[in-house]
Amino acid sequence: MSIQPDILRQAFPILGRQVNNQPLVYLDNAATTHKPTAVIDRLRQYYESENSNIHRAAHLLSQQATEAHEQARSSVQSFINARQQHEVIFTRGTTEALNLVAFSFCKKFVRAGDEILISAMEHHSNIVPWQIACQEHQAVLKIIPMNEKGDLQMDEYRDMLGSKTRLVSVTHVSNALGTINPVKEIIDLAHQQNVPVLIDGAQAVPHMPVDVQDLDCDFYCFSGHKMYGPMGVGILYGKEEWLAKMPPYQSGGEMIKEVSFRKTTYNELPFKFEAGTPNVADILGMEAAIRFIRELGYAPVAEHENDLLQYAIENLKKLDNVRFIGTPAKRAGVVSFIFNDIHPYDTGTILDKMGIAVRTGHHCAQPIMDFYQVPGTVRISLAVYNTRQEIDVLINALKTVREMFG
Amino acid sequence: MSTIREKEQEIIDEFELFDDWMDKYNVIIELGKSLPPIKEEHKQEKFLIRGCQARVWLHADYKNGKVVYTADSDALITKGIIALLIRVLSGQPPRDIIDADLSFIDRIGLKDHLSQTRSNGLINMIKQMKLYALAFQKTRSTKQ
Ligand SMILES: Cc1ncc(COP(=O)(O)O)c(C=O)c1O
Numbered sequence: 001m002s003i004q005p006d007i008l009r010q011a012f013p014i015l016g017r018q019v020n021n022q023p024l025v026y027l028d029n030a031a032t033t034h035k036p037t038a039v040i041d042r043l044r045q046y047y048e049s050e051n052s053n054i055h056r057a058a059h060l061l062s063q064q065a066t067e068a069h070e071q072a073r074s075s076v077q078s079f080i081n082a083r084q085q086h087e088v089i090f091t092r093g094t095t096e097a098l099n100l101v102a103f104s105f106c107k108k109f110v111r112a113g114d115e116i117l118i119s120a121m122e123h124h125s126n127i128v129p130w131q132i133a134c135q136e137h138q139a140v141l142k143i144i145p146m147n148e149k150g151d152l153q154m155d156e157y158r159d160m161l162g163s164k165t166r167l168v169s170v171t172h173v174s175n176a177l178g179t180i181n182p183v184k185e186i187i188d189l190a191h192q193q194n195v196p197v198l199i200d201g202a203q204a205v206p207h208m209p210v211d212v213q214d215l216d217c218d219f220y221c222f223s224g225h226k227m228y229g230p231m232g233v234g235i236l237y238g239k240e241e242w243l244a245k246m247p248p249y250q251s252g253g254e255m256i257k258e259v260s261f262r263k264t265t266y267n268e269l270p271f272k273f274e275a276g277t278p279n280v281a282d283i284l285g286m287e288a289a290i291r292f293i294r295e296l297g298y299a300p301v302a303e304h305e306n307d308l309l310q311y312a313i314e315n316l317k318k319l320d321n322v323r324f325i326g327t328p329a330k331r332a333g334v335v336s337f338i339f340n341d342i343h344p345y346d347t348g349t350i351l352d353k354m355g356i357a358v359r360t361g362h363h364c365a366q367p368i369m370d371f372y373q374v375p376g377t378v379r380i381s382l383a384v385y386n387t388r389q390e391i392d393v394l395i396n397a398l399k400t401v402r403e404m405f406g
Numbered sequence: 407m408s409t410i411r412e413k414e415q416e417i418i419d420e421f422e423l424f425d426d427w428m429d430k431y432n433v434i435i436e437l438g439k440s441l442p443p444i445k446e447e448h449k450q451e452k453f454l455i456r457g458c459q460a461r462v463w464l465h466a467d468y469k470n471g472k473v474v475y476t477a478d479s480d481a482l483i484t485k486g487i488i489a490l491l492i493r494v495l496s497g498q499p500p501r502d503i504i505d506a507d508l509s510f511i512d513r514i515g516l517k518d519h520l521s522q523t524r525s526n527g528l529i530n531m532i533k534q535m536k537l538y539a540l541a542f543q544k545t546r547s548t549k550q
Contacts, residue, residue, distance in 0.1 A: 020427075343481035345460045346435075349519075353427050361459045375480060376459055404428075404435060405482060 003296070003304035005387045011036040012385055022355025025390045030175050030203055030334055030381030031359055032225045035289075039229055042288040046281045053277055055254060069280050072287040073270070079290045080220065081211040082237050086269040089243070090278055093234035094202040095125040097221035098169075100236055100273060101198055102129035104246040105167060112138035115164045119144040119152055119181070120371060121174040124364040126200045130169065144170065146371070150177040150326030154185065161193050168197045172204035176365040176379065177326030178309075178334030180204075187217050196242060202226055206383065207305060207332040209298045212237050224282065228383075229289030233282040236273070243269050250275040301384045305333060308382050308391060315395045320402060325368075325377045336363075336377040342405045344376040350404060351378075354397045410502050413494045414510035421514040430515070434486030441489040444478040455530045460484045462531045466538035471546070472497050473539050477531070487511075487519055487528060495535055500546070503539035508532065 009015050012034045017024055026034065046068075052061035054069050076088045091097045110116070116130050120143050134141045144157045152170075161168075168190045173180050187197045196218035201210055206227045212220050219242070224233040238246075248255055248266055252275040257265040266272045293301070312335055316322050325336040338344055348360030361376040362369045369376060380394065408416070424430040444453075448465035455462040460481035467474045475496040479485040494510065495503050511517055520529050 343460060345481040346483050348459075349483050350431065353431070375461070400428075404432060 001297075001300060003300050003384060005304070005385055008296075009385050009387075011038070013037060013040070015385060019355040019357070020353055025356040025393050027380045027382065027386065027390070027394065028357045028359050029206070029383035029386075030226070030363075030379065032231065033206060033228050033383045034385070035230065035285075036228055036292050038292050039285045039288045043230060043281050043285045046284050051281075054280060055271075065280055068284055069278065072283045075287045075290055076235055079210075079294070080205075080235075080237055081213050083213060084240060087237055087240055087243065089236040089238065089270045089273045090283055091221070091234045091236050092232055092279070093223040093225070094200060094221050095223075095234075097219075097234055097236035098125050098198075098200065099129045100249040101169075101219055101221075101238070101246075102133040104249050104273075105242070106133035106137055106139070108246050110134075110137045110139050110166050113164065114139040114166045115142050115160075115162070116140070116166055117142050117144055117157070117160055117168045117170075119170045120146045121150065121152070121177060121179060121365065121368055122169075122171055123175055123200065123202070124366070126169055126171060127367070139166070140164075143367075146179075150174065150179045150328045152179075152181055152186075154182065154189075157186065158189055161190060161195060163193070165190070165193065165195045168195055169200065170197070171200040171202075172210075173201075173207065173332045173334075174326070174328075174365075174368075175203045175334065175381075176363040176368050176377070177328060177336055178331040179326060179328035180208075180330040180332050183217070184215055187215055191216065196239075203333060206293075207298075207302060218242055224286035224289060227286075227289055228292055229286035230282040233279050233286045240269065243273070248272050248275070252276050254278070296384060302332075304384060305382050305386075308386055308388065309333070309335060311388055312380060312382075312391045312394070315391065316398075319395070319398055320406065325372050325374060333383075334379060334381045336379045338374055338377050339402070339405075342401065344374075344378050346405055347378050347398070347401050350401045351394070351397055354393075354400070356394055356397055358394075407497060410494055410498055410506045414508070414513075417490060417494070417510050418513045427515075431483065434490075434516075435482050436486070437489040438479075438482040438485030438487075441478070441485050441492070442476065444476040448476065449478055455534055462488065462528070464531055464534050464538075466535070466542075468500075468542040468545070471499055473500055473503055473535075473542055475535060475538075483519070484528060487516060488531065491532065491535070500539040500543035504536055504543065 014034050050065055052065040054066040073088050074085050077085045082088055118130055130141050142160055145153045147153055172183050183199050190197045198219035199217045201220050201222040205222045218239050220237040222235055225231040255267050255272050255275040257267050321340040323338050323340055344360040351358055359379040444463055449463050453463045453465050460479055462479045464477045475492050477488045
C-alpha cells in the first residue's frame with residue numbers, strides 16, 4: 001500500500017496546529033520527528049496504569065513493568081535483527097550511545113599511538129567523544145575525507161585502514177547532506193583488517209530498514225525521537241564479543257551483581273551498561289514507534305519520501321542562485337542548499353514567519369560548513385507525513401524570500 | 407540630541423504603522439542595507455561576535471563623553487536590527503547605555519531575534535555594547 005499522507009497526518013495531533021497564524025509546514029524532521037497518537041497514548045497508558053520501578057520488587061506492578069521493559073528490548077532486537085536480546089542496550093539517545101562506546105571501548109582497547117577513524121561528515125556527537133577519548137589515551141583521530149558531492153572517498157579510506165586502526169565510526173546517513181554512506185563496504189574493508197566498526201544510524205532508521213547482522217557492524221546506535229518515538233531514549237547495539245569485554249560506562253544501581261565496600265562485581269549484559277532506573281515510559285513509547293513504522297512498512301515510506309525529495313530538488317533547481325550543499329550519489333530524507341546571495345539566517349527567518357519550519361545553520365556539523373565554505377545551510381528534512389503540497393508552500397515562500405532579498 | 411528613551415519611542419511609533427509582518431521585515435532589510443559600513447580594519451576576528459548562525463562585528467569609539475558604535479553582520483535581518491540598536495545607543499553617554507533596557511525591541515515584535523536559540527549574535531552584541539560603555543565609563547572616572 002502506498003502512503004496516503006492526508007490520512008496518515010491525522011495520527012499526528014501536532015500537525016493540526018498553526019505557527020505565526022499559518023498552518024504548520026514541518027520540514028525539520030532530521031532534528032526530531034513528530035509523534036503519532038499511538039506513541040503519545042503509550043506514554044500516558046504507562047503512567048496511568050503501569051508505572052513502577054523495574055527489576056526490583058516482587059510486587060505485581062513492578063513485575064509487569066519489568067516484563068514490558070524487556071519485551072520492548074526484544075522488539076528492538078527484532079527491529080534491527082540483532083542476534084541476541086542482551087546486545088541491545090537502552091541509552092538516552094545516540095549521543096549517549098556514542099559516548100558509551102568512546103569511553104568504554106577506548107579504555108579497554110586503545111593505547112598510545114593507536115588510531116580511530118571517523119568521517120568528514122560526522123555530527124558533532126560522533127566527533128567530540130572520540131576527540132576526548134583520543135586525548136585521554138594519546139591516540140590519533142583520523143578523518144576519512146569526502147568529495148565535493150558529499151560522498152566519502154573510499155580509496156582514501158582503504159589506505160587509512162592499517163595495523164594501528166582500532167575502530168572506525170561513521171554515520172549511516174549524513175544529517176547535513178543526506179548522503180547514504182556505503183556502510184556495508186566500509187564494514188567489510190575494516191573487517192578485512194580485524195577492525196571493528198560503529199555505525200551512527202540516527203538518520204537512517206527513520207528511512208530504511210537496518211539489519212545489523214547483514215551489515216555485520218560491531219556497534220550501531222540511534223535515537224527514538226528521530227523515528228517518531230519519544231525524546232530521551234535511544235539504542236546502542238553492540239556485538240556480545242565486544243560488549244562483554246568492555247568496562248561499565250556509568251555505575252550505580254542495576255548494573256551491579258554484588259556490592260560490598262571492598263569489592264563490587266558487575267551485572268551481566270545488558271544491565272552492566274544500564275546504571276540506574278531506566279526510562280521505562282519512553283522505552284515503551286519507542287516500542288510503539290517501532291510498531292508504527294513496521295505497520296507502515298519501509299518500502300512505501302521510502303517510496304513516498306523519495307518522491308518528495310525528487311520533487312523538492314526539481315523545484316528548488318528552478319529558483320535563481322540556488323546552490324545545493326551535497327549532491328550525493330544516494331540520498332535519504334535531507335536536502336541542504338543555500339541561496340548564493342542570501343544568508344541562510346535570513347531565509348530561515350522569513351520561512352518561519354510563513355509557518356515553515358526548516359533548519360538553518362551548521363546542523364551540528366561545523367566541519368562540513370568549513371568544507372563547503374558556507375556559513376550554514378538551509379536544510380529541508382522529510383518525514384512520512386510530509387506532502388507535495390507542503391513542498392509547494394515551501395517553494396512559494398522561497399520565491400517570496402528571493403523577492404525580499406534578491 | 408534625543409535620549410535613548412525618546413529614540414526608542416520614535417522607533418516604536420514608526421513601527422506601529424505596519425500591521426503586516428512582511429512590511430516590517432522589508433523595512434528592516436532596507437535598514438540593514440543602509441547601515442553605514444564598518445571600517446575594513448574593524449571587520450576582523452578581534453571585533454567579531456560569534457553567533458552560531460550569523461556573524462556580527464562591533465567596534466566602539468569614545469568621543470566627547472559619548473560612545474560611537476559601528477557594526478556589521480553577514481545576515482541582512484541581523485544587520486537591520488543592528489541599525490536600530492545603533493540608532494538608539496550610538497552617541498549616548500556610557501551611563502545611559504549601561505542602564506538602557508531596550509524594551510523597544512519587544513514592543514516592535516522582534517524579541518524572538520534576541521532569544522538564545524536564534525544564536526545570531528545579537529544578544530552577545532548588546533552585551534558587548536554595554537561592556538564597551540562600561541569600560542569607557544571606567545576610563546573616564548579614573549581620569550577625573
Ligand atoms: C547523524 C546524527 N548523529 C547523532 C545525532 C545525535 O542524536 P541525539 O541528539 O538524539 O543524541 C544526530 C542528531 O541530530 C544526528 O543527526
